[in-house]
Amino acid sequence: MTQPHPTPEAPQVTVRGEGRLEVDPELARIGVAVRARGTDRTTVLAALTSRNADAIALVKSYGDAVANLETGALSVTPEPARHGRGERVRGYQGWVHLSAELTDFTALGELTTRLADLEWTRVDGPWWALSPDSPAHAEARRQAVKEAVRRAREYAEALGSSLVALLELSDTGLAPGMPAPVGGTRMAFAAEAVESPAPLDLEPQRQTVTAEVAARFVMSPPAL
Template sequence: MTQQQPTPEAPQVTVRGEGRLEVDPELARIGVSVRARGTDRSSVLAALTSRNAEAIALVKSYGEAVAKLETGALSVSPEPTRHGRGERVRGYQGWVHLSAELTDFTALGELVTRLADLEWTRVDGPWWALRPDSPAYAEARRQAVREAVRRAREYAEALGSSLVALLELSDTGIGQGAPAPMGGMRMAFAAESVEAPAPMELEPQRQTVTAEVAARFTMVPPAL
């Protein structure tokens, strides 16, 4: 479709509208790495399998608070000797990475503490986020449109004119503020204490949602 060109009889104004919201997160994601190491391949595999099953069972025990649990990368590899000739193996190491997504933040502090208290287990996170279909995105878009209309009217009024019709409205960007790299915590305990550690208190990080539109309007010809 050919874009309508402005004329003295139908002048146009083009503006941008921005929407910005700060809202509470709806999701918390954590990463769990379970490791095993030893001189015998079979014992390393057995320990890794056992620790992985223990971590999975612990996460699943929180029921509906956990929206998603997935197994990511897995690795089992030999460790070559540092000295000497030939292909000699001095031991084996393995690890499994899990990722979990929680919607109930009241259980989060207890879960990450209990996971970190498992033997040879590391916890990364939490990383806070919104659901893909969060109402916050729609509200940011509406805010951006209202801002575009307000700006266009202000420009028209500054010329002693008024808006006539909307010619074009385009979405130029919407997004969510991402956490800084490595922004989550890391925890790893030796699991040697007799008493379980107290649950860690975690404060959800508010999320910034932005939207931007470009709008083009026709105006009543101003009397200049």
């Protein structure tokens, strides 16, 4: 559709509007990697399977606090001998990566601590985020639109004019809060602890949600 061209009788004003919110996170994501190492492939696979099952069972024991649990990459790698010729193998090591998403932050500190206390298990995170359908996204967009209208009206009033119609409104960029790798915690233990450690006290990281729109309006003829 061809947009009308501005004329002295129907001048136009184009503005940008921005919305910005600081909100509490709704999700916490953690990464879990279980490891096994040994000289025999079958033994390594058995240990890896057992440790992976223990980690999954522990995460699932937190019920509704865990919104999502996924198994990522699996790796079993031979370790070549340091000396000698040929394809001699001195051992094997394997990894299984898990990712979990929690909505209940009261359980987060305890779960991450207990996971890190498992044998040959590494925990990364947490990374804080908003859910994709968070109301914060819509609120930021509403703020951006209101800001665009306010700016356009101020320009029109400065000319002794007023807004007549909206010609175009476009979303120029939306940047919702994302998992923030900076400040994440990494915990790794290679042996079983004698007693369970105290849960970590993890403070949620505030999320920034921004929205930006471009709007074009028709104005009444200005009083110049």
